[in-house]
Amino acid sequence: MKKIAILCSGGDVSGMNAALKRFVEYAIDKDMQPFFVHNGYEGLIDGQIYEAGYSDVAGIISIGGTKIRTSRSERFKEASYRKQALENLKARGINSLMVLGGDGSFKGMQKLADESTDISFIGIPSTIDNDIAGTQYCLGVDTALNGIRVSIDAIRDTASSFGRAFVIEVMGRECGYLALVSALTSGAEMCLIPEIPYDLSNYKRDFLQEKEEGRSYFIAVISEALKKSREISQWFEEEIGVESRVTVLGHVQRGGIPTVHDRLMAFHFVTTGMEALLSGTKSAVVCYNKGTFVCKPIEKVAFRKYYIDDDLLELGREFESKQHNPGIISKKGY
Ligand code: ADP
Ligand code: F6P
Secondary structure (H helix, E strand, C coil): CCEEEEEECCCCCCCHHHHHHHHHHHHHHCCCEEEEECCHHHHHHHCCEEECCHHHHCCCCCCCCCCCCCCCCCHHHCHHHHHHHHHHHHHCCCCEEEEEECHHHHHHHHHHHHCCCCCEEEEEEECCCCCCCCCCCCECHHHHHHHHHHHHHHHHHHHHHHCCEEEEEECCCCCCHHHHHHHHHHCCCEEECCCCCCCHHHHHHHHHHHHHCCCCCEEEEEEHHHCCHHHHHHHHHHHHCCCEEEEECHHHHHCCCCCHHHHHHHHHHHHHHHHHHHCCCCEEEEEEECCEEEEECHHHCCCCCCCCCHHHHHHHHHHHHHHCCHHHHHHHCC
16 A cells, blocks of 8 residues: 655645645545654654544644644754654655645755655645745645735724824745735735835835825835835834834734635645656646646756746836826825
């Protein structure tokens, strides 16, 4: 019987539990024996590997985070610990490993694959940052975006009541995807991300004009990568003359009930990955592009820079250019 294990690595995302459920049910259906590795690569090194069954995944589809826990493992970066991890899999007769994680987790998976001849590896992109090259979507992004949207909508209530500026710092590591989509979909006045150069003097000219026309509050969404939230808040107070607050959304963005989209994406990602393993794929990452799921070699996914789609970036550039188009501003009417 084929024995197959799954682990979660790096930042958790909502939808991982849905993926675990699909993994166990698909494996049993295909006469494979499913195993859970607890605590990510740390647990793989320490042999925390347990057989899984239907009862382990009952009732978890609606819960965020990951039932089998995750970790970041410094030890795993050392070859001697990866050797130990491989031996733990071999000792149990496990011949396939599915890894739910981000770019870093896939770099680690690639090393394991290079160091092993008889085990197959498949990665499922799972990070709220949506920063993995080769795939337009990573598990957990939709839930994170919806969570951020709820927070920004709530902040708008108090911002408009007080007539304040709010600088809202959004996660994403080095990638501005979460901030950009959140700013676009919550009607923010300003969006600053590392991928789009900006000129504060343009914003200043237009915000002052808007203030004159009656605007009393501003919502600015800023990527954590810029590390400029305090500075921009001070800029609102000193240059725009409006009281300002900073809200760092932080880890609330990583949790919460997985959306329908993430549950469905978990289903498709895992199914595609399991099919690839059954058809003899040795090492790959499941990617999603334009409605299609395909497996790509790890080196085409990890070790590469992710670029936000041009059409989305184009919309992001409008934040600044729209502001200094007087025709648009005068039509706003506050
Ligand atoms: P993510 O997978 O979300 O990008 P991390 O970058 O923290 O998260 O990576 C998760 C784990 O993957 C790390 O803690 C480490 O165990 C492993 N990893 C990351 N980069 C490497 C690497 N270059 N070599 C081996 N393992 C790595
Ligand atoms: O990669 C996911 C992520 O949530 C990033 O957006 C963020 O910068 C980082 O992880 C936070 O890491 P930690 O949970 O270790 O503080």
